[in-house]
Amino acid sequence: MRQLILKIPKGNKEEVFKAVEEFEGKNTIFLPNDEQDVFIIFLPNRKVNNFLKRIDEFEEPEINLIPKGVITLYPPASESPDQVADVQPKSPLEIYLGGIQSVGSVKGLIGYSIAAGIIVWIGLYTTTVYLLVAAMLVAPFAGPAMNAALATAAGKMPLLKSSLMRYGLAIGIGIIASLLMTLIFPLNTLTPLMVEISHVSKVAIFLPLISGFAGAINIIQSERDSLVSGAAVGILVAASLAPPVGLIGAGIYLMDWEVVWSSVFRVVLQLLGIHFAATLVFYFFGRVTPGGVRFLKGNKILTYVTSVIVLLGIGGMMFWQFSQPPFLRKASMNTELTERLDKELNKLNDIEVINKDVDFTNTKINDRPTVNYKVTVLPKDSTVSEVALKKRIIAHLKNNLTYRDEVLHEVYEISIVTE
Structure with missing residues (x-):
């Protein structure tokens, strides 16, 4: 359940109560005053978006949405366990606004990208696997990945542009950080861990698809319904990106173009796979569509065109992988x-x-x-x-x-x- 505080002009009390009842609201509190009527409303997560669309019929409503789970208990008392266990996914509005809020500052993105690039390089240089895991924790790839998918599902070009820009910035800085570390501590040959990571599997496409699916599900689910922490899902997304990003810098220094191109292949394939899977989850399960989110007028053409481009990109990458000698299937x-x-x-x-x-x-x-x-x-x-x-x-x-x-x-x- 979600708590909303609603302020609307006086004289609409009965209409609001009817709307609350229609959208399965419980324990509504009415606070009349001289200028406006104030309602404290508790709605199922899934009903929030459509309820707000209905409230738009009133003149200039003021709304506070508290994005935290609320437990509502109401008669009969014998049904309290079922009432508490009713955990629904978030509303499309909350999913979309949550994505926008997670954009954060560019300074933070740059700082974390530098840190991730240095940590992953040290892990590759010293063949220390746990440092790669640490880099996955720090790497700021999950946020742009999920926001780009949200933008495609909702048909919002500004969010898509900003997400892709942050994607490119994070990956580019990670590559530069790795390259600079290799210049400071020169390599004469690839370490065994670098060689191992440079090898691509023919089933590499499944990791980004699973990562995108898990990342989107984590965002859509209510906090009490999520069995996996957001940090763990973030690691899953970064796991497919952080090591090859760090390896590109070392490969450029050594001018080992097979390593560079295999790493570029993995990065691009991961981006496309994560984007496609997450977009499908947001669109069909989260109901984040161009016309399905209040306050949002998305472009359906953008949703379809971007999805087709991503799908064709995945097909092109797979054709490249299987049409080449073992270079991309080692x-x-x-x-x-x-x-x-x-x-x-x-x-x-x-x-x-x-x-x-x-x-x-x-x-x-x-x-x-x-x-x-x-x-x-x-x-x-x-x-x-x-x-x-x-x-x-x-x-x-x-x-x-x-x-x-x-x-x-x-x-x-x-x-x-x-x-």
Whole structure:
């Protein structure tokens, strides 16, 4: 329930009470005075927006909306548990106004972007994973992401422009901060964590879609109905953006364009996916539409055109990902090649596999992506020499370990151990 304080010209008491009853208001308090009538009204969250539209029929109403949950108890007392448990999503008006209020200052955005860029660079440089999590907490990406989706759902160009500007500012500052840190503490090569993060999975699209969905749901739900904190959802949104943003700066310094482009791909894909999923949630579940929010006259054409552009952008990114050599699918190919490696090694009966690993490197040999197969085996026949056994294993893998039509340069690292 939400509490509203309403001031309207005298003589409209009965009409207001009828409107309150129509929109399921409870425990209404009427405070008459000489110039205006004052009402303290408690309405279900979902009814606030339409109630205010009805109140617009009266001359110059003054409204105070308190965006906090209120528990209303009314007869019969036996139904009190059900009354308290009735937690509804926020009204479209509150969702939209809340988004505008969360814009905050540009100075704060710049400060947090610099901090996030430095922290993520330190995490990548020292291969410290928990620092990446800290950067996700600080990175100010969730606010612009959700506001841009709100603007698209509501058809409001000014909010969309300001959100995209803040998006670009936050990402650009993060990249510059990472680049400056690399200039101050020069890198000669990528760290193992940088290499790992630079690898993109073929299922990368699912993370931004889930992030956008979760972020929008968190905003729409009433505070007592949310099972996940806003900070946790913010981390989910930033998780897909902060590491690649920091990696772009280091990649530019090293002039490793494969790393730069894979990181740019991830950033753009995350932005488009988050925007599309959040827009759908705001539009269909939050009912934030061009004509569905009081005080707002949005542009339906903007909603449809922007959504189509974002959807086409996602399609273009996916086409780029799957039409290229493994450059944008290395993370998932690692898993698939490991499964193939395990299958082929199990066909060799004279060895016991101790360990196996597949790793893509960022080094190209003969202009082909390089994949390194690392295998540790225990021979079952001790009379066979290590050299002969290695040659046999490598020959078997070369003849049978194929991966679709991908052109890869394969490197084998076979270790023989004894009991």
